[in-house]
Amino acid sequence: MSRGVVQSLEMGAKSLAPKQARSRESLRKLLKAAAEVLGQHGVDGATIPRIAAHAGMTPGAVYRRFRDKEALLEAVILRILERQTERLEVSGLTVASAGRVPLAVLTEQLIGSMVVSYRSSAPLLRAMRQFSQTRANTPFWRKATRLEVAAFERIVDLFLAHKAEIGHPDPKTAVPVALMMVIGTLFEVIVVSIQPGPLDKFLPEDAGLKRELTRAFLNYLGAPSSDMRTHHGG
Numbered sequence: 001m002s003r004g005v006v007q008s009l010e011m012g013a014k015s016l017a018p019k020q021a022r023s024r025e026s027l028r029k030l031l032k033a034a035a036e037v038l039g040q041h042g043v044d045g046a047t048i049p050r051i052a053a054h055a056g057m058t059p060g061a062v063y064r065r066f067r068d069k070e071a072l073l074e075a076v077i078l079r080i081l082e083r084q085t086e087r088l089e090v091s092g093l094t095v096a097s098a099g100r101v102p103l104a105v106l107t108e109q110l111i112g113s114m115v116v117s118y119r120s121s122a123p124l125l126r127a128m129r130q131f132s133q134t135r136a137n138t139p140f141w142r143k144a145t146r147l148e149v150a151a152f153e154r155i156v157d158l159f160l161a162h163k164a165e166i167g168h169p170d171p172k173t174a175v176p177v178a179l180m181m182v183i184g185t186l187f188e189v190i191v192v193s194i195q196p197g198p199l200d201k202f203l204p205e206d207a208g209l210k211r212e213l214t215r216a217f218l219n220y221l222g223a224p225s226s227d228m229r230t231h232h233g234g
Contacts, residue, residue, distance in 0.1 A: 030055045030062065034076045039124030043131050046073065074140040077128050081147035088154050099161035104225050106162070108214050110155065111182060115210045118186045125191045155179060159221075167222025178220045182213050 033055035038046045048069050052059045066072040098106055118125065135141045159175045168174035189203055204212065218225045 026057075026061075027065065030057065030065065030072075031076050031079050034072055035080060035124065038073065038076060038127045038131075039121070042123070042127050043073070046127070048072070070135075073131055074135070077131065078140065078143060078147070080124075080128070081144055081151070085147060085151050085154075088151060093158065095157050095161045098158040103159070103162040103165050103223050104214075104218060106158065107217055108210070110158070111214050111217065112210045114182065114186060115190075115206050115213070118190045119206060122191045125187075129187075129191070152176075152179070162223070165223050168220070171221070174221055178217045181220070182217055185213060 030051070034046065034051045037051045037054050041050065046069065048059050048062050051072070052062045055062075062072065066075065101109075132141060132144060156175050156179060159179070160171060163171045166174065189200075189209070193200070203209065215225050
């Protein structure tokens with residue numbers, strides 16, 4: 001290969017790199033804006049013009065990347081689920097490290113973070129669920145399901161690091177069921193409920209909800225809660 005051709009290729013690569021970086025940044029801004037609009041305005045209100053304006057782009061620029069609103073929302077939701085998995089991976093909470101934390105403390109921490117996360121992201125989670133239900137059995141739905149299952153399995157494995165402390169006769173079944181009960185409750189009382197319902201007066205504030213869900217989770221597993229440890233220790 002001649003020297004001139006090599007120099008031409010090097011110059012081309014140098015000019016391409018900034019363009020690729022700008023393209024990635026532009027896509028990141030667009031997906032971030034779409035997620036924010038989806039959370040603020042719901043599926044129906046997440047229009048291409050509104051998302052484009054929020055991202056500081058023209059609708060035409062959005063359509064050059066995505067054929068329609070559905071394709072854009074699919075990319076947004078998959079990215080949110082991917083980042084959820086990434087956060088679990090970089091959190092430093094491994095099966096080994098989880099095993100060194102008392103089960104009651106681990107449960108309090110994880111359920112507490114779930115209550116905070118569901119509360120702060122309720123409108124977005126509601127819109128994501130609504131959109132995903134309309135895309136059942138599509139390639140998007142199957143990929144989203146795989147990501148959700150992977151994140152769920154990772155959390156289950158953290159709890160199973162304490163299998164020896166679990167009094168339930170079948171920990172491998174009990175942990176997923178207990179976790180689904182917590183998730184289902186949070187979805188019902190925080191995400192699904194847009195207006196106060198008739199039973200809301202019986203619910204405690206978030207701190208109390210965290211405490212009661214933690215107690216229910218541990219009791220179902222047949223494991224002592226932290227307040228039981230304190231009582232017996234005193």
